[in-house]
Amino acid sequence: DAKTTQxxxxxxxEGRAANLPCNHSTISGNEYVYWYRQIHSQGPQYIxxxxxxxxxxxxxxxxITEDRKSSTLILPHATxxxxxxxxxxxxxxxxxxxxxxxxxxxxxxxxxx
Amino acid sequence: xxxxSQSPSNKVTEKGKDVELRCDPISxxxxxxxxRQSLGQGLEFLIYFQGNSAPDKSGLPSDRFSAERTxxxxxxxxxxxTQQEDSAVYLCASSLVGQGxxxxxxxxxxxxxxxx
Numbered sequence: 001d002a003k004t005t006q007x008x009x010x011x012x013x014e015g016r017a018a019n020l021p022c023n024h025s026t027i028s029g030n031e032y033v034y035w036y037r038q039i040h041s042q043g044p045q046y047i048x049x050x051x052x053x054x055x056x057x058x059x060x061x062x063x064i065t066e067d068r069k070s071s072t073l074i075l076p077h078a079t080x081x082x083x084x085x086x087x088x089x090x091x092x093x094x095x096x097x098x099x100x101x102x103x104x105x106x107x108x109x110x111x112x113x
Numbered sequence: 114x115x116x117x118s119q120s121p122s123n124k125v126t127e128k129g130k131d132v133e134l135r136c137d138p139i140s141x142x143x144x145x146x147x148x149r150q151s152l153g154q155g156l157e158f159l160i161y162f163q164g165n166s167a168p169d170k171s172g173l174p175s176d177r178f179s180a181e182r183t184x185x186x187x188x189x190x191x192x193x194x195t196q197q198e199d200s201a202v203y204l205c206a207s208s209l210v211g212q213g214x215x216x217x218x219x220x221x222x223x224x225x226x227x228x229x
Contacts, residue, residue, distance in 0.1 A: 036218075043117075043204050043220030044156065087155075100146065100169060101206075101218060103156035 004088045009108040012082075018075040020107050022088030025069040032091045033064060034101065035073045037084040044087065044103075047073065078111045085109075115139075117221035119205050125227045126195055134190040134224045138207030145188050146208075146218070147180055149201040156204065162188065195228045202226070 005023040012018040024033060032051050036044040048055055048062045050071070055062045061074040075082055087106040118137040126132050138145050147159040158172040162182045173179070177195075182188040192199055202223040 043206075043222050046217045046219070049217070100158060100161050102158060103148070105155045 003102075004090055004104050006086075006088050006104060006107045008105065009110070012075075012078045012109060012111050014080055014111055014113050015077055018073075018078040018082065018109055018111070020073040020075075020086050020088075020109065021070065022073070023070045024088070024090050027068050027090050029068075033062070033068075033071050034089045034091055035060070035062065036087045036089065036101075036103075037082075038087070038106070039081075039084045047086075049091075078109075080111050080113070083109060083111045117205055117207050117219050119203075119221040119224050121224060122222065123225045123227075125229060128197060128228055129194055131191065131193045132195055132226065134192075134203050134226070136188045136190070136205030136207075136221060138186065138188070138205070139219055140186075142207035142209055142219075143185070144208045145182055146206045147188070147190050148204045148206070150204060150223075151201040159190070159203075192226075195226075197228045200226055200228045 003026060032049050034049040035047040037047055038044045048057055048060050050062045050064050052064060054064060062071060064071045085106040085108050087103050089101050089103060091101060117139055120135045124132055143164045145162045148156045149159055150156050160173055160180045161169040177193045180188060180190045190203060202225050204220055204223045206218045206220040208218040
């Protein structure tokens with residue numbers, strides 16, 4: 001599986017956009033980038049995923065560079081409830097591990113008033 | 114049910130005892146995953162079931178750990194002769210596989226296991 005690199009922590013002011021970077025320089029052509037977050041004491045929550053094109057849903061936007069070696073998760077108007085650990089994951093593309101998610105250490109995002 | 118259900122939510126056991134953790138995936142989801150998360154750590158993959166295929170057991174930390182999935186639905190993770198280092202939150206997730214290459218995973222709330 002392609003490995004991902006994220007900053008260990010980030011801060012963001014409430015109401016501002018939070019931009020969380022992820023490096024996945026060894027990603028394969030048919031591997032997807034997934035983002036999850038985990039709020040304290042809860043199971044991880046799906047946010048968004050993409051392959052090549054930028055994606056947007058009600059929670060966030062995902063910007064993937066043209067070479068696919070990095071991506072950025074954007075929370076357009078961060079709230080205090082967005083404080084969580086954010087995981088950038090590249091999904092296994094095939095073989096017996098198809099579909100398995102490999103979690104890294106993630107980025108601790110703290111949204112402050 | 115509407116989500117992935119895990120039971121029990123909390124389990125305290127004595128060192129050396131066996132424990133069973135249960136996961137009820139979302140109905141119709143063909144793939145099921147077990148992860149564990151030690152205090153302050155990231156998620157560690159344990160095992161992955163996909164339909165009738167042989168499970169991917171590459172993440173099981175020792176032969177004290179085993180899991181089965183009966184009838185393609187409910188899964189049980191068994192830890193034999195528990196040790197204190199087994200204390201963690203055990204998370205289960207399920208997903209649809211085969212719906213193109215685009216599917217999401219839904220996690221349960223986990224079972225917090227404490228070995229004393």
